[in-house]
Each structure stands twice: as structure tokens, then as C-alpha cells.
Amino acid sequence: MSKHILAIDDSASIRQMVNFTLKSAGYHVVDAVDGRDGLERAKSQQFDLVLTDQNMPRMDGLALIRALREMPAYQRTPILMLTTESSDEMKSQGRAAGATGWMVKPFDPLKLIEVVRKVIG
Amino acid sequence: MPHCSVRLLVVGCVWTLVVGVVFTAVPEFSGRLWTCIAVVAGGWAGILALSARGAKGEGDAAAAPMAHFESELATCMSAFEAQFQAIELESAQMLGVLADAVDQLSDGFEALHASVSHPVPAVATEANTSRATLQRVVVALDQVLETEVAHSHASQTLTVLTEALTARTQQASTLLNEINAIARQSGLLALNASIEGARAGEGGREFVVVADEVAALSLRTEDFSAQIAVLLGAMQGLLGDACTAIDAAKAQNTLGVRDVKAQAEQLLAASHDSADVGTMSPASALDADTAKLVQALQFQDIVAQIVGHVLARVGGMREALAELGGVAHDAALARDAGAVSAVCDRAERIGQRLRALAVHTENPPVGRGATPGGSIELF
Structure with a gap:
């Protein structure tokens, strides 16, 4: 049974590329357009992995991670940041918020698959 | 001609007429031409003095709103300057990202072309x-x-x-x-x-x-x-x-x-x-070649997001500039404290809109200096 991944990004083309990459690796992917949309989808369905952007309207990635970590169902779920932010300060905030890992865009599809396999198999 | 000058002229003429009638009609004053002239001249002087003091009072009353207006105008100009600086930064960022994208796309296509057209090494191996x-x-x-x-x-x-x-x-x-x-x-x-x-x-x-x-x-x-x-x-x-x-x-x-x-x-x-x-x-x-191209395509997306961000800045500034032009026109016509105060309020609202624009565009869609990216760190 394929693992379910929630991919959150306000950029339609990034969502499309993430979707294409992970589906080709055998994963089932659900999209969300921003943090708030992602939170709603996470409440309605349990995902094995959450992949989120940082800079998004309405709710950014860090706020989303904090909200997810308060939910019992997502306290241990891996959450990967996929963002253009690469500063150590932002990474520290992500780690403090509960992120599992930090990937900087533009991402390498092969490396994305490798990391996802490493995290959820 | 200014409105206050007409009023002064009217009052002076009325005063001259009254004095002339009095000196003509009253027997005790008849024949005292120089006295009449002196009284008329004194009246004119008093009217002018009163008029000058009134004008000064009105000027004092308008001075404070004008200072406020100038302050709001300076605030708007600072906000415009900040937006322009941000646009310059984002434009430079776009140029950098585009250069990276072009380089990576070129590399990717060359590699893909080599893989498709010249599989000889693999076959030879x-x-x-x-x-x-x-x-x-x-x-x-x-x-x-x-x-x-x-x-x-x-x-x-x-x-x-x-x-x-x-x-x-x-x-x-x-x-x-x-x-x-x-x-x-x-x-x-x-x-x-x-x-x-x-x-x-x-x-x-x-x-x-x-x-x-x-x-x-x-x-x-x-x-x-x-x-x-x-x-x-x-x-x-x-x-x-x-x-x-x-x-x-x-x-x-x-x-x-x-x-x-x-x-x-x-x-x-x-x-x-x-x-x-x-x-x-x-x-x-x-x-691997396809992955490189997918990675390069993301540069285009990054540029598109920055362009959208810049467009939001430009749109907000265009509206603020149009409003500010109207305010400047009305300020040139303002001749009393009420009118000046009104243009001040409008200038203040423009400043508020510019500050809101700055807050709205404060969070960039792309982290500054993010490219070329690709790094992965698991906590």
C-alpha cells in the first residue's frame, strides 16, 4: 500500500513538479495551496509525510508545523520543509517548530525521492 | 484677484462714501477738505491694518495643517523610496536567478542531448x-x-x-x-x-x-x-x-x-x-538529465513569484501616486485651514496605504540569496 504525502506550496508549478516526482516514485500525493488549506486537509485525512513551503499567504510553513504538532495525530509524523529559505536562523526556527528536515529549492527530484524514502520508506 | 482684497476694497469704498457724505451733509464739516481726506485715509489705513492682522491670523491657523501635510508628504516619499529600493533588490535577485536558470537549463539540455545523441560510450562499454x-x-x-x-x-x-x-x-x-x-x-x-x-x-x-x-x-x-x-x-x-x-x-x-x-x-x-x-x-x-531540467524549471517559478511580488508593489504604488497627485492639486488650491486639513487627512491616508503595502510585501515569496538551492538537511 502506497504512502500518503501532503504537499503544500502556493506555487502551482512547484506543486505540479513535486506531485509528478513523488507519484513517479509510487507515492500517493495530495496538494494544498497554503498553510491553512494544508491544515484543513491534514485534519480530514492522516498523512504519512507532510512536505511544506515556508513563504505562503494566510499561513506560512512554520505556523503550519506548530499547528500540526499540537495535533496528537501529527506529533510523530515527519514534516519536511521545501523552501527557498536557506538561512541558519530560519532552519533553527524550523527545527524548534518541529520540522524533520529542511530542503532548499530548487530541489533535485532524485534527491527528493531519496530523502522521502529515507524518512518514510 | 484674491477674495480678501475685494472685500477690503468694498469696505474702503463704503468708508470713503460715508465720510464724503458726512463731510458734505454736515455743515460743521463743510469746507474741511483736508480733514475729510485725512479721515478717509485713516480709515483706509485702519482697514488695511485690520485686514493684515486678519490675514496673519488666518496664516497662523493654516501653518499647522501645512506642516502636518508636509510631514505626511515626507512620509509618503520615504515609503516610495523604500518600495523603489525593494524593487531594485528584487529585480537584481530576478536577474541572478534567471542567470542561474539559463546556465542550468543549458547544462541540462547539453547533457540530455549528449545522452540521446551519443550513447556510444555506454554501447562501447x-x-x-x-x-x-x-x-x-x-x-x-x-x-x-x-x-x-x-x-x-x-x-x-x-x-x-x-x-x-x-x-x-x-x-x-x-x-x-x-x-x-x-x-x-x-x-x-x-x-x-x-x-x-x-x-x-x-x-x-x-x-x-x-x-x-x-x-x-x-x-x-x-x-x-x-x-x-x-x-x-x-x-x-x-x-x-x-x-x-x-x-x-x-x-x-x-x-x-x-x-x-x-x-x-x-x-x-x-x-x-x-x-x-x-x-x-x-x-x-x-x-539525472531530466532531474536537472526539472530543477532548472523551478528557477522560472522562483522568478515568476518574484515578478508577482514586484507587480504587487508597483500596483500599490501606482494607486498611491495617483491619489497623491490629486492631493497635491487640491493642496495648491487650499486657502483656508479647513481645506489644508482636508488634504492633510488625504495625505495621511496615502501614507497608511503605503505602510500597509510595505507590510503586505514584507514577506517575500523567495528567500533572499536562496539560489542555487538543492541542499538537504535532516534534523
Whole structure:
């Protein structure tokens, strides 16, 4: 049974590329357009992995991670940041918020698959 | 002509008329032209003084709103300057990202083109691997052949030895038959000699001689027995040689089989390697090239997000500038405190809109200095 991944990004083309990459690796992917949309989808369905952007309207990635970590169902779920932010300060905030890992865009599809396999198999 | 000047002129004219009428109608003042002129002039002076003081008061009242207006205008200008600086930064960022994207796209397409158009290296590698594999197959077959030839020689030797053994066995059998026949004759002779010797008494001494002959035959029989023993020993040696030859053949055969097995295993591994080279490498190369292109396409997305951000800034600034132009026009026409205050309020609202625009565009869609990206860190 394929693992379910929630991919959150306000950029339609990034969502499309993430979707294409992970589906080709055998994963089932659900999209969300921003943090708030992602939170709603996470409440309605349990995902094995959450992949989120940082800079998004309405709710950014860090706020989303904090909200997810308060939910019992997502306290241990891996959450990967996929963002253009690469500063150590932002990474520290992500780690403090509960992120599992930090990937900087533009991402390498092969490396994305490798990391996802490493995290959820 | 300003509104206050007309009013001053009207008041002055009324004053002059009143004074003229009074000096004309009142008998006590008639003929006092200079006094009349002096009164009219004094009235004009007073009116002018009052007018000047009123104007000064109005100016003082308008001074504070004007200062406020100037302050709001300065705030707006600062906000515009900040937006322009941000646009300059984002434009430079776009140029950098576009340059990276172009470089990466060029590399990706070149690599893809090389992979699709010139798969020769992979094919050549596969061909070399196959050739080496075939050479090893030939060598292995040669070894098998040599092993088989050696095995054949061993079999021939074994056959010769077996034939010799058979001949010796036949010889031994013949000798044994003769021995048996002699033994039987010896026994009969010895028996006869004994019987005849006993009958003859003194005269049977001759038989004693016969008995001696029988004894000699017995000795010869012992001699034959010894020879048979030697022959049997030789046969045993031949049998031992045969066994050794057979064992050697077995061992050689086993070694050959082992060699062939080892070679077969190596060939099997080599064939797997060859299959990997032939089928996986080109696909992996294409995957890597495609991944590079997908990565390059994300640069375009990053630029698009920055452009959207810049457009939001420009749109907000265009609205603010249009509003500010209207405010400046109205400010030029304002001649009282109320009008100045109104344009001040409008300028303040423009400042508020610019501050809101700054807050809205404060969070950039792309982290500054993020490219080329691709790094991964697991916490």
C-alpha cells in the first residue's frame, strides 16, 4: 500500500513538479495551496509525510508545523520543509517548530525521492 | 484677484462714501477738505491694518495643517523610496536567478542531448564487456578441452594397465593350473613311491630315489609358488598403479569441473554486470538529465513569484501616486485651514496605504540569496 504525502506550496508549478516526482516514485500525493488549506486537509485525512513551503499567504510553513504538532495525530509524523529559505536562523526556527528536515529549492527530484524514502520508506 | 482684497476694497469704498457724505451733509464739516481726506485715509489705513492682522491670523491657523501635510508628504516619499529600493533588490535577485536558470537549463539540455545523441560510450562499454566475457568463455572452454584430453589420456593409460593386468592374470592362471597339475602328479608319485618302496623292501631302494625326485618336485613346486607370489605381487603393484591412475583421472576431472564451475560463476557475474551496463546506465543518465531540467524549471517559478511580488508593489504604488497627485492639486488650491486639513487627512491616508503595502510585501515569496538551492538537511 502506497504512502500518503501532503504537499503544500502556493506555487502551482512547484506543486505540479513535486506531485509528478513523488507519484513517479509510487507515492500517493495530495496538494494544498497554503498553510491553512494544508491544515484543513491534514485534519480530514492522516498523512504519512507532510512536505511544506515556508513563504505562503494566510499561513506560512512554520505556523503550519506548530499547528500540526499540537495535533496528537501529527506529533510523530515527519514534516519536511521545501523552501527557498536557506538561512541558519530560519532552519533553527524550523527545527524548534518541529520540522524533520529542511530542503532548499530548487530541489533535485532524485534527491527528493531519496530523502522521502529515507524518512518514510 | 484674491477674495480678501475685494472685500477690503468694498469696505474702503463704503468708508470713503460715508465720510464724503458726512463731510458734505454736515455743515460743521463743510469746507474741511483736508480733514475729510485725512479721515478717509485713516480709515483706509485702519482697514488695511485690520485686514493684515486678519490675514496673519488666518496664516497662523493654516501653518499647522501645512506642516502636518508636509510631514505626511515626507512620509509618503520615504515609503516610495523604500518600495523603489525593494524593487531594485528584487529585480537584481530576478536577474541572478534567471542567470542561474539559463546556465542550468543549458547544462541540462547539453547533457540530455549528449545522452540521446551519443550513447556510444555506454554501447562501447557494453561491447567491451561482452568481448571480454566472450574471451573468458573461450579460455574456459579451452581449459575444459584440456581437461577432457588429459582425462582421455588417463583413460587410455588405465585401459593399457587393465589389459596388462588381464594378461598377467591369465599367465598366473596358467601357472597355477600347471602348479596344480604338478602338485597332483607329485602327490600321486609320492604315493606310488611309498607303496612300491614298501613292497620291494630292500629292493625298493630305487623307489627311495623316486621319492627323492618327488621331494625335488616338491621343491620346484615351492619354487613355483614363490614365483606365483612374485607375479601376484606384480599384479598387486599393477593394480595399485591402476588405482592411482584412476584416482588421478578422478582428481583431474574434479579439478576441471571446479575450474569450469568457477569460470561459469564469474561469467554469470560478468553477464549481470554487462546487463547493468547495457540497460541501467542510459536510463539513469536520462533520469539525472531530466532531474536537472526539472530543477532548472523551478528557477522560472522562483522568478515568476518574484515578478508577482514586484507587480504587487508597483500596483500599490501606482494607486498611491495617483491619489497623491490629486492631493497635491487640491493642496495648491487650499486657502483656508479647513481645506489644508482636508488634504492633510488625504495625505495621511496615502501614507497608511503605503505602510500597509510595505507590510503586505514584507514577506517575500523567495528567500533572499536562496539560489542555487538543492541542499538537504535532516534534523
